[in-house]
Amino acid sequence: MASVSEMYDVTWEEMRDKLRKWREDNHRNSEQIVDVGEELINEHASKLGDDIWIIYEQVMIAALDCSRDDLAWTCLQELKKQFPGSQRVKRLAGMRLEALEKYEDASKQYDSILQDDPTNTAARKRKISILKAQGKSAEAIRELNEYLEQFVGDQEAWHELSELYINEHDYGKAAFCLEELMMTNPHNHLYCEQYAEVKYTQGGLENLELSRKYFAQALKLNNGNMRALFGLYMSASHIAASPKVNATVKKANVKYAAWATNQINRAYQVSHARYLL
Amino acid sequence: MAEPELLLDSNIRLWVVLPIVFITFLVGVIRHYVSILLQSDKKLTLEQVSDSQILIRSRILRENGKYIPKQSFLMRKFYFNNQEDGFFKNTKRKVVPPSPMTDPSMLTDMMKGNVTNVLPMILIGGWINWTFSGFVTTKVPFPLTLRFKPMLQQGIELLSLDASWVSSASWYFLNVFGLRSMYSLILGQDNGADQSRIMQEQMSGAAMAMPADTNKAFKAEWEALELTDHQWALENIEEELMSRELDLDGMFSKELPTGIF
Numbered sequence: 001m002a003s004v005s006e007m008y009d010v011t012w013e014e015m016r017d018k019l020r021k022w023r024e025d026n027h028r029n030s031e032q033i034v035d036v037g038e039e040l041i042n043e044h045a046s047k048l049g050d051d052i053w054i055i056y057e058q059v060m061i062a063a064l065d066c067s068r069d070d071l072a073w074t075c076l077q078e079l080k081k082q083f084p085g086s087q088r089v090k091r092l093a094g095m096r097l098e099a100l101e102k103y104e105d106a107s108k109q110y111d112s113i114l115q116d117d118p119t120n121t122a123a124r125k126r127k128i129s130i131l132k133a134q135g136k137s138a139e140a141i142r143e144l145n146e147y148l149e150q151f152v153g154d155q156e157a158w159h160e161l162s163e164l165y166i167n168e169h170d171y172g173k174a175a176f177c178l179e180e181l182m183m184t185n186p187h188n189h190l191y192c193e194q195y196a197e198v199k200y201t202q203g204g205l206e207n208l209e210l211s212r213k214y215f216a217q218a219l220k221l222n223n224g225n226m227r228a229l230f231g232l233y234m235s236a237s238h239i240a241a242s243p244k245v246n247a248t249v250k251k252a253n254v255k256y257a258a259w260a261t262n263q264i265n266r267a268y269q270v271s272h273a274r275y276l277l
Numbered sequence: 278m279a280e281p282e283l284l285l286d287s288n289i290r291l292w293v294v295l296p297i298v299f300i301t302f303l304v305g306v307i308r309h310y311v312s313i314l315l316q317s318d319k320k321l322t323l324e325q326v327s328d329s330q331i332l333i334r335s336r337i338l339r340e341n342g343k344y345i346p347k348q349s350f351l352m353r354k355f356y357f358n359n360q361e362d363g364f365f366k367n368t369k370r371k372v373v374p375p376s377p378m379t380d381p382s383m384l385t386d387m388m389k390g391n392v393t394n395v396l397p398m399i400l401i402g403g404w405i406n407w408t409f410s411g412f413v414t415t416k417v418p419f420p421l422t423l424r425f426k427p428m429l430q431q432g433i434e435l436l437s438l439d440a441s442w443v444s445s446a447s448w449y450f451l452n453v454f455g456l457r458s459m460y461s462l463i464l465g466q467d468n469g470a471d472q473s474r475i476m477q478e479q480m481s482g483a484a485m486a487m488p489a490d491t492n493k494a495f496k497a498e499w500e501a502l503e504l505t506d507h508q509w510a511l512e513n514i515e516e517e518l519m520s521r522e523l524d525l526d527g528m529f530s531k532e533l534p535t536g537i538f
Contacts, residue, residue: 008538018538032537118323150323153330179349180334183341210346216514217344224528256515263523271529 004039012044016051023058030065033058038071053082060092064099072096087113091122103130121151128160137164155184162194171202189221193228200235205244211235212256226267233260283442285413293409293445301452302459304401308393309464315389328491331364335498343510350507358502365499369492402449406431409445416441 005015015036022033037059045052060075076096079089090113097106107130113123124147131140144161148154162177178195185191196214199207212235218228239245240253335357342350357364413433421429421440429443 004537008536010538014538036537119321119326150327151330152327152334176349179345182344183337186341186344213511213514216518217511219523220514220518223524229523252515256519259519266522267525267528270525274529 003043004035012040012047015040016044016048016055019055019058020051023054028065030062033062034066034068034071037062041075053079057088057092061095064095067099069096069100072099087117087120087123091126094123094126098126098130098133103134106130121147121154125157132164137168140164141168153184155181162198166198171198174198175202187221189218189225189228192218192221193225193231196228196231196235200231200238205239205242208235208239208242212239212253226264229260229263229267233257233264236260283413283416285415289412289414293412293414294448297405297409297414297445297449298452298456300401300405301449302456304397305453305456305460306464308397309460312389312393315393325491328494332494332498335365335502339501339505342505343508347507347509354502354505358499363499365495365502368495398453402446405449406444406446412444413438413442414445414448415443417443 004010005012019033019036019040022029027033037055040048040055041052041059048055056075056079060072060079063069063071063075073096076089076092079086079092083089090109094106094109094113097103097109107127110123110127113120128140128143128147131137131143141161141164144157144164148157148161151157158177158180162174162181165171165174165177175195175198178191178198181188181191182195192214196211196218199211199214212232215228215232215235218225219232222228236253236256240250240257245253338350338353338357342353355363358366360366410431411433413430416439419441423440426438426440429440429447430438431444431446433444
């Protein structure tokens with residue numbers, strides 16, 4: 001099997017920089033990380049210097065995703081040798097146990113971290129993901145709520161909670177979580193769009209109006225958000241078709257829907273033209 | 278009074294000015310590493326972390342509350358500020374103002390700070406004064422009054438010498454402050470050799486990281502939140518959005534990324 005560097009004709013520095021870019025952008029392309037990282041570790045370990053420890057961590061998590069326990073074990077051993085007694089390494093050991101579905105042992109591991117340092121957020125979040133992996137969503141929701149009571153600023157956690165609520169069809173609470181996210185990231189069009197979708201799913205005239213407004217906001221933040229454009233069209237036409245609205249509101253919404261249709265047509269034309277070129 | 282320019286022996290430049298610069302710089306670097314070694318871990322309690330995040334959330338609510346619907350904003354404001362069971366009204370944290378004398382960890386911190394910074398400065402300043410004494414080292418480019426003479430010309434007993442000519446001790450002190458920017462360049466920001474910053478910190482030390490402030494901070498947030506109103510940013514969003522066509526440039530690109538590189 002050809003190595004990555006042979007296939008793409010890249011040097012080890014480019015591979016290392018690619019890994020760093022994936023790390024900074026928080027990509028979860030685990031198979032690619034395993035391919036690139038494994039070769040980097042096996043062939044070029046000495047040249048990497050101190051970078052190697054963070055690469056070990058990155059590759060280990062990717063290896064757990066791909067069920068490569070051999071690679072994960074190697075990385076973990078190296079990290080344990082270099083950083084004995086580190087809580088970050090303990091968390092990685094716990095993650096490996098989780099991947100092997102030894103949830104009891106993993107939970108004990110995280111509890112020992114929390115005993116040393118009650119403010120360690122990583123261990124608490126892993127415990128919650130154990131509950132989620134076991135399918136105990138009600139408990140996971142409860143634990144996550146408790147976690148958020150203490151760490152109100154953790155945006156990753158708010159997003160996770162909104163996802164859990166959506167799965168439980170509790171759209172009101174999911175909307176609350178998304179509102180937190182919209183407040184902390186007012187320029188992120190994806191949160192606006194997701195919020196609008198939740199409101200649309202909740203249904204009812206007021207929620208439909210809200211959803212239309214937030215689809216519009218998402219579009220304003222990013223003109224290219226097709227999903228928001230379709231959402232705008234659907235919410236506007238839904239309101240227009242509803243029997244409870246008065247004439248002015250109906251007219252306004254028909255206008256909005258028409259505008260959205262225009263933009264959708266334009267977008268298709270643009271994409272069509274591109275592919276014809 | 279005006280007088281002919283003094284011509285200093287160029288040996289002074291070679292053997293006094295430059296060595297003092299080197300000495301000051303090296304001492305600064307050593308101080309930085311020593312301060313790293315002596316640094317003690319600051320353990321935050323769960324409550325402190327939680328409180329600081331809550332304050333951040335309240336502040337964000339005030340600043341960005343206009344992006345969420347009015348109902349949601351009022352719900353959150355109510356949660357914080359309600360007369361009976363609002364968070365800011367009700368939560369009182371137990372406050373132990375950490376005075377430097379009673380709190381042992383702050384005492385040791387202060388001592389370490391003094392030892393690493395003030396002591397070397399005094400020692401080396403004195404040593405330089407003793408070694409490089411009896412001659413003028415350099416001239417400051419601006420005229421000084423006679424008041425400065427005893428301060429800047431230690432060891433030189435010449436009544437008629439212009440006060441702009443200074444001794445090596447003053448050159449040393451000049452270096453201590455002047456090399457601060459060099460330290461930032463070489464050691465990175467927030468380094469332990471930055472003396473003037475540390476002195477500033479000691480002066481405002483009482484204002485930093487005071488848990489007693491939590492109650493005051495809560496009260497301040499409560500007042501600020503009471504005053505905030507909800508101006509919904511999305512009031513006329515449709516009109517604003519539809520006033521012009523969507524900008525669809527760059528949405529569809531022919532280049533699809535293939536493979537890893």
